[in-house]
Structure formats: C-alpha cells, structure tokens
Amino acid sequence: MELLAFGKTGWGDELFYATLMTIAVSITAMLIGFFFALIFTPLKLSKHKLLNLIGNSYTTVIRGVPELLVIYLFFFGGSGAIMFVASMFGYYDYIEINAFITGSFAIGIISGAYSTEVFRGAIQSIDKGQFEAAKALGIKKHIQFYKIILPQMLRLAIPNLSNVWQITLKDTSLISVTGLVEIMRQSYVAAGSTRDPLFFYSFAAVLYLLLTFLSMKLINRLETKYSKGF
Amino acid sequence: MDFELMINSFPRLLSATIITLKLLSMSLFFGLFIGLFFAVMRMSKNIIINKFAYGYSYVFRGTPLLVQIFIIYFGFGQIEFIRNSILWVILKEPYWCAIIAFALNTGAYTSEILRSAFQTIKKGYIEAGKSLGISSKIIFYKIQIPIAIKQSLPAYGNEIILMLKGTSLASTVTLMDLTGVAKYIISTTFKPIEVFIVAGSIYLFMTFLIHNLIKFLERRYNY
Numbered sequence: 001m002e003l004l005a006f007g008k009t010g011w012g013d014e015l016f017y018a019t020l021m022t023i024a025v026s027i028t029a030m031l032i033g034f035f036f037a038l039i040f041t042p043l044k045l046s047k048h049k050l051l052n053l054i055g056n057s058y059t060t061v062i063r064g065v066p067e068l069l070v071i072y073l074f075f076f077g078g079s080g081a082i083m084f085v086a087s088m089f090g091y092y093d094y095i096e097i098n099a100f101i102t103g104s105f106a107i108g109i110i111s112g113a114y115s116t117e118v119f120r121g122a123i124q125s126i127d128k129g130q131f132e133a134a135k136a137l138g139i140k141k142h143i144q145f146y147k148i149i150l151p152q153m154l155r156l157a158i159p160n161l162s163n164v165w166q167i168t169l170k171d172t173s174l175i176s177v178t179g180l181v182e183i184m185r186q187s188y189v190a191a192g193s194t195r196d197p198l199f200f201y202s203f204a205a206v207l208y209l210l211l212t213f214l215s216m217k218l219i220n221r222l223e224t225k226y227s228k229g230f
Numbered sequence: 231m232d233f234e235l236m237i238n239s240f241p242r243l244l245s246a247t248i249i250t251l252k253l254l255s256m257s258l259f260f261g262l263f264i265g266l267f268f269a270v271m272r273m274s275k276n277i278i279i280n281k282f283a284y285g286y287s288y289v290f291r292g293t294p295l296l297v298q299i300f301i302i303y304f305g306f307g308q309i310e311f312i313r314n315s316i317l318w319v320i321l322k323e324p325y326w327c328a329i330i331a332f333a334l335n336t337g338a339y340t341s342e343i344l345r346s347a348f349q350t351i352k353k354g355y356i357e358a359g360k361s362l363g364i365s366s367k368i369i370f371y372k373i374q375i376p377i378a379i380k381q382s383l384p385a386y387g388n389e390i391i392l393m394l395k396g397t398s399l400a401s402t403v404t405l406m407d408l409t410g411v412a413k414y415i416i417s418t419t420f421k422p423i424e425v426f427i428v429a430g431s432i433y434l435f436m437t438f439l440i441h442n443l444i445k446f447l448e449r450r451y452n453y
Contacts, residue, residue, distance in 0.1 A: 064391070064437035065430045066398030072413050077422035166292075173294035177402065184296060191304065198305030205293045205301065212292040 018186035032108025037115035062113035074106040103175035111168040122157040162219040246411035253397040257332030265340025290338035303327040328400040347382035380451040387444030
C-alpha cells in the first residue's frame, strides 16, 4: 500500500492523474470518432458509387488493420504530414505535435470506423415508412433528419455505441507506446523504478476494470432514459 | 512515395507474417478449449462455478489486452515461486507469454459467444433427443455442439479477426511479428506511409481470407 501513497513517496497521485488522462483521451477520441462517423456514414449510405467506395474503404481498412499499426503511422508520420501541409503555406520550421493530439487522433479514427458501422446499422433499421411519411407530409430534408431520423437513430445506436466506447477506452492503452502518460505508461514507469511490475500492472488492470464498470453504469442509465417511448 | 522501399520491405514483412500466423493459430487453438470450458461452466446451475466463469470473462473483456500481456510477461517473472518451478521454462519466453495472454483473452470472448449459442438452441431439440432415448452425452456432442457451431460462426469469425489484430501486441514484448518488423522498418527509414501500406495490405489480405473462410463454413453448416 505504501507504493500507492500520494505525494513524493508513492505512486498514488501519479496514477490518479494518469487515470484522468486516460479518461480525457478516451472522450476526445470518441468525439473525434463521432466527427468521422458524421462524414463517413452518409458516404457509406450513398448510392453514388465513388462516394460509397470511399466510405466502405475507410471502415474496411481501419477495422482490418491492427490498432497499433495505425498508431505507429500517426506517431511517426503525423508531424511529417503536418509539416508537409505547412510547407505549402510557406512554413518550413520543424513542427512537433503533442502526444495527446496524435494519440487521440489515431484512436479517434479507429473509433470512428466502429461508430460509422453503428450509425449505418441504426439508420438502416429505421422503418422505410418513416422516411416516406415525412416526405408525404412535405417536411424538408434537414428537418426530417434532425426531428425524425436522428431521435430514432440514437435510441437504436446507444447500446452499440456503448460497445464502441469500451473498445475506445481499452485502445487508449496502446498509445502508451507514444510516451503519453496515461495509465499504462505510468504503470510502466512505476514498475520500472520500483521493480514491482506484477503489482503495478495488476493495479492498472483494476483501474481499467473500474473505468469500464462505472461507464457501463452511466450508459445503462442513458439507455433507459432514451428507450422510453416518445 | 518510395516504391523501392515498399518492394524491398515486402519479403521481410512477409516472413514476419509467419510469426503472426503462428501466434494466431496457437492462441485460437488453446482459446477455443478455454472458451468451451468456461461456456460449460457458465451454464452450470452451481452458483459458485457460474460466478467464477462470469468473473473470468468480465475481467478479461474489461481490461486491455496490453495489460494482460504485461502482467504475464513482466509480472509473473517477479514471483520467486514461478521462477523456481518448471513453469519458468515456458514463462521466460516472450513467445509463450504472448500466446498464453492471447489464448486467455480470446477464451473469454469465445466463452461468451458459445454460451449465447448454446442458450439459443431450442429446448425442443434436446427434448426430442431425450424422448428418442439418446443419452445426454450424445445429445451434447451430436446435437448441441453442431447447432452451437453453426449459431456462433459469424460472431466467432469476428473474434478471429479481432485476435489477428490483437497479435500485433506481441511486438510490445520484443517479438518480431508483422507489426514489430513494420515498426522496426519505419523507425529506421522514417517512411511510415509506405510501410503502413505494405503491412496494412498484408493484414487486410488475411482479414479477407478469414472473412471468406467463415462465409464458406456458414454455407456448409447451413442445414
């Protein structure tokens, strides 16, 4: 227990901040994922062949390639890509991107592929009559989407999005390879300096379990709230 | 685009794929037994056995695979008792540590897949078997298992693909699998995009093969 003391002697406070970092990265990545899903879901549902191909390749490639490989691509290629874009605008200095941004972006793109699939499934399972009824009533396209499709879609999507959240939360452990100090990285450092890997990695496992457990409780509440009839 | 690097790195990545495939097949093989074992425990009416199996799958599905590998590879080596026992022959090798972690992890997911497959079998099938005087052992092997296999194929196919991606974590415990070699080439050449395209295509090709194999099996078991 001494090892977990707060202050200079133990690792308690470090691990506490690392846990907050894991939560912050997971939420940021999830939001970035939603942003990607917002772009790619319409593409996947599109009848246009090229747009459809773009949407499908995104989900197929990201879901078929290991997360770690995607993270390495961003970790090693991220600043290069930004510098390339900057050089087009006449900026030639070295740009280093923060590990938090690289990490959340990499995990966000992965999370986005799963969210896209969830949204696509949710939209497709909405009864066709709903679209037709809206059309027959002469409701405008965007109002139809926001007032009729979206509320029904969210209700269908929430249970599956909770799975995506779990995957995203667990995937954040992988960005420890980029040096961002989240739970896994902090445990690695603590294990190295105290020579007690078994304790610290087991404690990391407990922290992750706690996070998944608590977030499931929270999501279940949301689920009951949204599954009420309206 | 550095096409020369892409062509040159292809054979190296391809030979690393063999390790990835070895890791995958070994962990799936052991994971299937672990999964079946825990699925049967989950269906037990004894509350302690049932809760134990539930706890196992909850812990392994609720924590990242990376933590599991690190506990087995770095953590177990710390215990004096393990280091002095015969287990150390296996646990000092990163290769076996990775396989143990993967097998335990995929076993937890497989047990859930199999459990739900067993639970969706209609009671009538078992009752029909019983009324024909077939022993419950044969009912289990000849009726329940074939139906469960068919039911669980799509979900198990997904699990195989997830496990294929999971094997990339072996590179964090010094194994040179496909991702490990890809990372090595990236960090020596600083050409992440080229290497990503080649390594990613190899992974996608494997995913494609697994996907089609499962589809083929689904059609075969569709009676």
